[in-house]
Each structure stands twice: as C-alpha cells, then as structure tokens.
Amino acid sequence: MDTARTVVALRAKIRTWRSAGDRIALVPTMGALHAGHLSLIEAGKRRAHRVVASIFVNPKQFGANEDLDRYPRQEARDAELLRQAGCDLLFLPPADAVYPAGYSTSVSVAGLDRPMEGASRPGHFDGVATVVTKLLLMAFPDVAIFGEKDWQQLAIIRRLAIDLNIPAEIVGAPIIREADGLAMSSRNAYLQPQQRAVAGALFRTLQAAASTITGGAAVTDTLSAARAGLESAGFRVDYLLLADEQTLQLLNQPLPGARLFVAAKLGATRLIDNFPVIPR
Ligand code: PAF
Numbered sequence: 001m002d003t004a005r006t007v008v009a010l011r012a013k014i015r016t017w018r019s020a021g022d023r024i025a026l027v028p029t030m031g032a033l034h035a036g037h038l039s040l041i042e043a044g045k046r047r048a049h050r051v052v053a054s055i056f057v058n059p060k061q062f063g064a065n066e067d068l069d070r071y072p073r074q075e076a077r078d079a080e081l082l083r084q085a086g087c088d089l090l091f092l093p094p095a096d097a098v099y100p101a102g103y104s105t106s107v108s109v110a111g112l113d114r115p116m117e118g119a120s121r122p123g124h125f126d127g128v129a130t131v132v133t134k135l136l137l138m139a140f141p142d143v144a145i146f147g148e149k150d151w152q153q154l155a156i157i158r159r160l161a162i163d164l165n166i167p168a169e170i171v172g173a174p175i176i177r178e179a180d181g182l183a184m185s186s187r188n189a190y191l192q193p194q195q196r197a198v199a200g201a202l203f204r205t206l207q208a209a210a211s212t213i214t215g216g217a218a219v220t221d222t223l224s225a226a227r228a229g230l231e232s233a234g235f236r237v238d239y240l241l242l243a244d245e246q247t248l249q250l251l252n253q254p255l256p257g258a259r260l261f262v263a264a265k266l267g268a269t270r271l272i273d274n275f276p277v278i279p280r
Contacts, residue, residue: 001083003090007138010091014052014139017088022049026141026168028132031055032072032186033081036176040145041085043173047143053082054091054135056098060106061127072189091139098134107133109156109163115248116261117152117272120238128153129160136166143169147176149183151261151274155248175273177203183273195266201233206260206275213242213260213277219252235264242277254279 004010014024025044029037037053044051055078062068075092082090106126112118113125136144144161146154151172158170176184180200191199209226213219219242227240242251245259258277263270 001079001087001090003079003092005092005094006097007093010052010089010093010138013089014050017050023142024048024139025051026135026139026144027051027053027087028135028144028146029053029055030057030071030186031078032074032189033078034176034184034186034188036147036149036184038081038085039176040147040173041082041087043145043171044143045086047145047169047171048141050088051086052089052091052139052141053087054093054139056091056093056131056135058098058127058131059095060099060130061124063121063123066121067187067190072186091135098131106130107160107164109159112152112156112159112248115152115243115250116239116241117263120263125153125156129156132157133160133164133166136161136168141168143171145171145173148172148274149175149185149272151245151259152248155246180204181207183271185271187269187271190269191266195234195269198233198235199266199271201230202235202262202264202271202273203275205230206262206273209240210260210275210277213254213258214280216280219254230262230264235266238263238265238270240264245276 025048027040027044057071107129108126109129118125154172161170181203182199205226209222212222223240227237230237240262245257251258254277259274261274263272
C-alpha cells in the first residue's frame with residue numbers, strides 16, 4: 001500500500017490506475033480505525049479495482065467544545081490495518097493540504113442538516129459536507145463508501161453529490177456491531193469500563209422499540225418508555241425519534257422507510273445509533 005500526502009501525489013497515482021481502466025473506490029475516514037471501517041474497505045473492493053482510504057481529522061466538523069484535541073490518532077496502526085485489509089492507497093494529507101492559507105469556501109446542505117445531530121452540533125454538517133466535497137473532488141472516485149451508523153451524514157452526502165453534479169456513486173455500508181450490539185465507533189474508546197458494560201443497551205432498546213412499534217404500539221408511548229429505560233440505565237438521551245430515512249422528517253407512525261434514531265451520552269461520550277422499523 002502506498003501513501004500519498006499531497007493532492008498532486010494522490011491524483012498521480014489514481015491517474016495511472018484510471019489509464020489502465022481501473023474503477024476507483026474512496027473510503028473517507030478520520031482514522032482510529034475499527035472493524036466498521038475495514039468493512040468499508042471490503043465494500044470498496046467489491047465495487048472497484050482500487051481502494052483509496054483517506055485519514056484526515058477534519059477540524060471543521062468539530063464544535064468549540066468537542067473532542068478535536070483528544071480525538072484518537074494512531075496513524076501507524078491504522079496504516080497497517082488498511083494494508084492488511086487490501087487497501088491500495090492511503091491519502092494522509094496535512095491540514096494545510098486540505099485547508100491552505102486563505103481557505104474560504106464552505107458547503108452547506110440546507111434542511112437535512114437541521115434535525116438530530118444538526119440540532120445538537122451546530123456547524124458540524126457544514127464541516128462534513130465541505131471536507132467530503134473536497135475529498136470527492138480531489139480523488140474523483142467512481143464510488144465512495146460511508147458507514148450507515150452516521151445515517152444523517154450519509155443522507156447529506158448523497159444530497160450534495162446530486163446537487164453538485166459529483167458523479168461518484170455514494171454507497172452506505174451496514175453498521176458493524178460489537179457482540180453486545182454496540183455500534184462500532186472510534187469514540188467507543190472513550191468509554192470507561194462501567195460505561196462500556198451498559199453501552200449495548202442503546203442498541204437493544206432501539207431493537208425492542210422497533211419491534212414494539214411494528215407490533216402496533218403507539219410511537220410516542222413506545223419512545224417515552226424506551227427513553228425512560230435508557231435514562232435509568234445511566235444514559236442522558238439527547239434524542240430518540242422515528243423519522244423517514246431519506247427526508248429525516250419526523251414520523252408518528254411506521255410508514256415504509258421509517259427508522260429509529262438515537263443519540264445519548266454516557267458520561268462525556270456521545271453515542272449515536274439507528275435501526276429500521278418494518279411496517280406491519
Ligand atoms: O464519518 C467520518 O469519519 C467523517 O465524518 C468523514 C466522512 C470522514 C468526514 O470527515
């Protein structure tokens with residue numbers, strides 16, 4: 001696996017592959033890789049001849065009180081995991097290769113960035129949309145793969161690719177979970193052992209609420225009970241709601257495309273998850 005640290009080097013490598021007729025997949029990440037990320041590399045390998053992974057801890061998507069400084073960084077370990085997973089190229093740009101002096105442009109996907117994560121993390125999705133647009137324009141992949149754990153992010157990226165005529169196919173890959181159901185996330189590393197011991201309840205609560213709703217129970221009652229259960233297990237629930245998985249509009253009944261979304265804190269660590277609700 002090669003490493004490119006500049007856009008020029010990234011494009012030079014991709015150009016040689018393209019001239020041989022290869023299809024290119026891009027897997028953007030912020031590093032601290034886990035099995036969820038490696039499943040994105042596998043998804044890329046199934047869809048393209050060459051897989052490029054980027055690692056860039058994007059300062060623009062962190063709020064002033066968020067964890068930019070303590071976000072886990074483990075470049076050498078990540079590079080080794082990518083190599084073992086069969087990634088062809090690691091793009092590892094320094095901050096000034098992405099945001100050079102005088103950088104002034106922001107991409108904003110209005111509407112989809114309002115609810116859920118957007119309400120709790122102002123500016124977050126502008127940062128995500130900006131860096132993903134840049135990565136798509138730097139690498140110009142045929143396909144780009146993102147995890148479904150960040151469902152709202154995925155919806156926003158699909159929208160910006162359509163709106164900005166970026167020809168990459170945007171693919172969502174299923175959430176990879178720990179044995180107790182906890183969705184894999186780089187931020188899980190922040191959990192203290194006693195927090196980690198209860199964290200799986202987040203997924204089990206979503207799963208149980210989804211089947212209760214499918215069984216015909218009222219959405220509001222089910223979600224209030226689920227929220228109370230999480231709070232008594234030690235979570236501070238930010239939101240727990242049912243929404244349409246494309247428009248992200250709130251739903252009060254399980255129409256086709258309904259999905260449960262949750263964000264909750266255990267101590268200082270904010271966890272998110274989502275789960276589909278199958279209408280009866
Ligand atoms: O999901 C992530 O890790 C990041 O939000 C992404 C898509 C790499 C953009 O920085």
